[in-house]
Structures are given as structure tokens and as C-alpha cells.
Amino acid sequence: MQTGQTHLFIPGPTNVPEAVRQAMNVPMQDMRAPDFGALTLGLFEGMKSVLRSTTGTVMFFPGSGSGAWEAAITNTLNPGDKVLMARHGQFSGLWVEMAQRLGLDVEVIDVAWGAGVPVEAFSARLGKDCHDEIKAVFVTHNETATGVASDVAAIRRVLDENFHDALLFVDGVSSIGSLDFQMEAWEVDLVVTGSQKGLMLPAGLGILGVSEKALEASKTATMRRAYFEFSDMLKMNADGYFPYTPPTQLFHGLRQSLDRIATEGLDAVIARHHRLAEGVRRGIAAWGLSLVAEDRSLYSDTVSAIRVPEGIDARDVLRIAYEEFNTSFGSGLGPLVGKVFRIGHLGDLNEGMCLTALSIAEMALYRAGVPLQLGSGVGAAQAWYANAAQAQPMLRIAAE
Numbered sequence: 001m002q003t004g005q006t007h008l009f010i011p012g013p014t015n016v017p018e019a020v021r022q023a024m025n026v027p028m029q030d031m032r033a034p035d036f037g038a039l040t041l042g043l044f045e046g047m048k049s050v051l052r053s054t055t056g057t058v059m060f061f062p063g064s065g066s067g068a069w070e071a072a073i074t075n076t077l078n079p080g081d082k083v084l085m086a087r088h089g090q091f092s093g094l095w096v097e098m099a100q101r102l103g104l105d106v107e108v109i110d111v112a113w114g115a116g117v118p119v120e121a122f123s124a125r126l127g128k129d130c131h132d133e134i135k136a137v138f139v140t141h142n143e144t145a146t147g148v149a150s151d152v153a154a155i156r157r158v159l160d161e162n163f164h165d166a167l168l169f170v171d172g173v174s175s176i177g178s179l180d181f182q183m184e185a186w187e188v189d190l191v192v193t194g195s196q197k198g199l200m201l202p203a204g205l206g207i208l209g210v211s212e213k214a215l216e217a218s219k220t221a222t223m224r225r226a227y228f229e230f231s232d233m234l235k236m237n238a239d240g241y242f243p244y245t246p247p248t249q250l251f252h253g254l255r256q257s258l259d260r261i262a263t264e265g266l267d268a269v270i271a272r273h274h275r276l277a278e279g280v281r282r283g284i285a286a287w288g289l290s291l292v293a294e295d296r297s298l299y300s301d302t303v304s305a306i307r308v309p310e311g312i313d314a315r316d317v318l319r320i321a322y323e324e325f326n327t328s329f330g331s332g333l334g335p336l337v338g339k340v341f342r343i344g345h346l347g348d349l350n351e352g353m354c355l356t357a358l359s360i361a362e363m364a365l366y367r368a369g370v371p372l373q374l375g376s377g378v379g380a381a382q383a384w385y386a387n388a389a390q391a392q393p394m395l396r397i398a399a400e
């Protein structure tokens with residue numbers, strides 16, 4: 001018999017706020033009713049603000065982040081198009097695989113798991129592409145497997161410096177609504193996210209931000225698509241309707257999530273993620289453990305991937321946390337299985353929850369045989385959280 005709450009510290013699905021859960025608990029409604037747009041039309045606008053775009057177009061497809069990947073690719077590219085991608089973790093790797101399966105000519109730059117998108121290598125490659133053979137450049141903003149946040153703005157700069165016309169695709173599944181992301185300023189052409197991460201909802205929506213340039217490309221793109229056809233979606237969306245049955249419950253939840261983000265303020269949400277993540281990182285450092293991310297500049301504020309010491313199996317840490325302390329952490333993925341566990345710190349979260357995550361991780365590590373001082377990580381994080389508001393007046397101003 002399990003008592004109390006179970007704890008979910010995985011990088012998606014994330015905790016759904018009680019107000020969002022309640023907002024979804026409504027009777028089924030007619031998705032062709034004359035007033036259906038009253039629910040949906042505001043969502044497109046709200047989502048655009050979260051993407052920091054005024055000229056982009058938002059689309060909601062039933063599905064998950066991976067479905068939105070497919071929608072982005074099939075609507076804007078042609079079979080055999082050359083695209084440039086980096087592989088530095090499980091998710092960037094899966095995106096490469098999808099692009100290959102869909103028939104793109106993928107040029108992959110492999111870098112270490114723990115590195116970011118290789119800006120210099122992209123620049124060199126784009127500089128040599130005098131005839132603009134590369135049709136799109138793909139960036140995984142936040143590689144969830146390694147806890148690495150890459151510099152999307154730098155990739156835009158590199159495209160501009162090389163006078164290159166390629167479309168800029170961004171996987172923002174574990175960054176949108178949590179990390180600084182600027183669709184307009186960075187001239188991102190296609191950004192993809194899902195409902196179950198920073199947006200604090202159940203899984204079920206694949207969300208896209210599409211630039212005017214990408215919409216233009218979609219008019220002539222010849223890759224096969226049916227369910228994910230942009231033009232079918234756009235035609236119906238104009239009045240707030242959908243070409244097939246939409247997940248209405250999720251729309252009610254999304255309304256509530258977008259309101260929460262707007263009330264807290266997007267800048268404050270981003271600052272909170274930084275403040276909470278920094279406390280988690282200080283705890284990890286106090287244990288004497290290191291992150292997969294190679295450099296401080298790459299640290300993700302939504303997920304930390306933690307290496308366990310040689311001779312310890314990270315799967316034991318996960319199992320002990322789950323079976324004995326009702327707590328889920330993220331597992332190591334791909335080559336990091338057994339070597340790494342992850343703490344997801346995104347979405348509806350506060351200091352007390354992060355301290356719980358650290359406290360339980362500490363016990364599970366200790367029990368799995370890691371020689372650490374119980375309380376050390378929690379203490380280091382407390383020292384940060386107790387003073388973070390004063391030490392970071394800028395963040396406090398942003399929060400007000």
C-alpha cells in the first residue's frame with residue numbers, strides 16, 4: 001500500500017497543475033458548434049506569445065512532439081532534399097532517423113553526447129554550400145538525453161553570415177515555455193513542441209510554429225503527406241475549427257496553462273527555471289558527481305543528466321527511487337543506459353519540489369553504493385534557494 005504522493009521528476013510528461021487538471025474535466029462538446037472558436041482562437045494567439053512570434057502561424061496537431069517533427073518535414077521539403085543535422089543525443093538522433101526514413105538526404109555531423117550543436121562546423125559546411133543545396137538546417141534546442149541547451153541564435157547568425165537561404169528547423173520540445181526561445185528574433189522557420197513538457201499538460205498535442213517563409217515553402221513542397229497537411233489545417237483553423245476531431249479537453253487545459261504562463265510572466269517563468277536548475281546543479285556538485293553537459297554554457301535549465309561513479313549502475317538508483325521512495329527520475333538513454341540518470345526540472349515546479357528530488361536522489365544514490373554525505377546535496381541547494389532571490393535581484397525584478 002502506497003501512501004502520500006508519488007513524485008515525478010522526469011523531463012516529460014511533467015507535473016500537471018491542479019488548476020489545469022480541473023480545467024480539463026468538462027463535458028464533451030460539439031467541435032462544430034458555432035461558438036467552438038471562442039475556445040480555440042485565443043489558443044493560437046497565446047501560443048504565439050510563448051514562441052515570441054507575431055508573424056508566425058501556430059498549428060495544433062493531435063499527436064506528440066514526434067508527430068509535429070513529421071508535419072514540419074513533410075509539409076516544407078521535397079524527397080531527396082539535402083538537410084544538415086547534428087547528432088549529439090537520443091532525440092537529435094531520432095530526428096535524423098526520421099528525416100532519413102522520410103527520404104531526405106541527411107548530412108549528419110556527429111559530435112559527443114554532452115556537446116551542443118556544432119556552430120563552427122555548421123558554419124564551415126554552409127560556407128562551402130555555394131549553390132544553396134542544403135535546404136534546411138535542424139537544431140535540437142534542448143537535447144533532453146544529455147541536458148544540453150544549444151545556441152539557436154548562433155545558428156541563425158551563421159546562416160546569415162553565409163548568406164544562406166536554408167530553412168531553420170528547431171526541436172523545442174523540452175525548451176518551449178521553459179527556456180528563452182525567440183521565434184521571430186532568431187528567424188526560426190519551423191519550431192516543434194509537444195503538450196507534455198513546459199506546457200504542463202498531458203501528452204496529445206503536437207504543436208508547430210511556422211514562419212511565413214515556411215508557409216510559402218509548403219505551397220510547393222512535394223513530400224507526401226495527408227493527415228498532417230498544413231493547408232487542410234489552415235483552412236479550418238481560420239474560424240477556429242479542425243479538419244478532424246481535435247482533443248478538446250487538451251484545449252481547455254492549454255487555455256489554463258497559457259493563462260498561468262501569462263500571469264507569472266514568460267520572463268519570470270524562464271528565470272524560475274534557471275533559479276531552480278541552478279539549485280539542483282549545486283546539489284549534484286556537492287555530491288561530487290558531474291553532468292553529461294560538457295560545459296557550463298551548455299547546461300540545460302530543464303533537465304540535468306548526471307553521471308554516476310564508475311562501478312555503480314544508474315539503473316539501481318532509478319529502481320531504488322521508484323520502488324522504495326515512490327519517485328521517478330529519468331533514465332539514461334542509448335549509450336548512457338546504466339551510466340546516467342536524469343532529473344527533470346521543468347514545468348510546474350518550485351524550490352520545495354526540487355529539494356525533494358535531491359533528497360530522494362541522494363538516498364537512492366547512497367543506497368546504490370555511492371559514497372556521499374547524506375544531506376550534502378540538499379544543503380547546497382538550500383543555501384542557494386535561501387539566498388537566490390537576494391543574490392539575483394535581476395531575476396526578482398523579472399518575477400514581479
Ligand SMILES: *Cc1c(COP(=O)(O)O)cnc(C)c1O
Binds near residue numbers: 065066091142171194
Ligand atoms: C520529448 C522529446 C521529443 C519527443 O516528443 P514526443 O512528444 O515524445 O513525441 C523530441 N525531442 C525532444 C528534445 C524531447 O525532449
